[in-house]
Amino acid sequence: MRAPDVNVAELCRDAGISRKTSYKWLKRFREAGWEGLDKNMSTRPQGSSLKVSGETVVRVLKLRSAHPGWGPKKLRVVVGRGFSDDDTPSERTVAGILQRACEVRSRRRPPRLDGFRAEHAPNPVVDAPNELSTVDSKARFMRQLP
Numbered sequence: 001m002r003a004p005d006v007n008v009a010e011l012c013r014d015a016g017i018s019r020k021t022s023y024k025w026l027k028r029f030r031e032a033g034w035e036g037l038d039k040n041m042s043t044r045p046q047g048s049s050l051k052v053s054g055e056t057v058v059r060v061l062k063l064r065s066a067h068p069g070w071g072p073k074k075l076r077v078v079v080g081r082g083f084s085d086d087d088t089p090s091e092r093t094v095a096g097i098l099q100r101a102c103e104v105r106s107r108r109r110p111p112r113l114d115g116f117r118a119e120h121a122p123n124p125v126v127d128a129p130n131e132l133s134t135v136d137s138k139a140r141f142m143r144q145l146p
Helices: 008-015 019-032 034-038 054-066 072-082 091-100 140-144
Strands: none
Touching (some): 019 034, 072 091
16 A cells, blocks of 8 residues: 555655655555554464474484484484474574583583693704704694604
8 A cells, every 4th residue: 555656765765764664554554454453463473393202302312312423414314314404403592402401512622732841942053054954843743753
């Protein structure tokens, strides 16, 4: 019910509202008329993506106990084989199930390389050119040198 020559952006600037809000109100008006504009609509989500059946939780935890090395990505694929695409839990949902069940393992930290720190910088005495040469290496095999 808009006039064809009306500029929505200009009307929004005049009214002090965003275009997104104006399109939301126009949609409500088209769907429910003046009554749709009159009542406050709930913005609460209709469902919860974290709600899963108890059967799904048990399946995830049984698979995890049988295969402790599997993470949420692999578990989601295997658990999803028994469900339709709409009912398959997301990877994040599977991760949440594991976290609530305290089945999350911490990652291994890389080994510390304490032996490579120099106590002080060397101060060699050089009397002639090409008497001193240096090598800079970050390879781990250096740890084995005497």
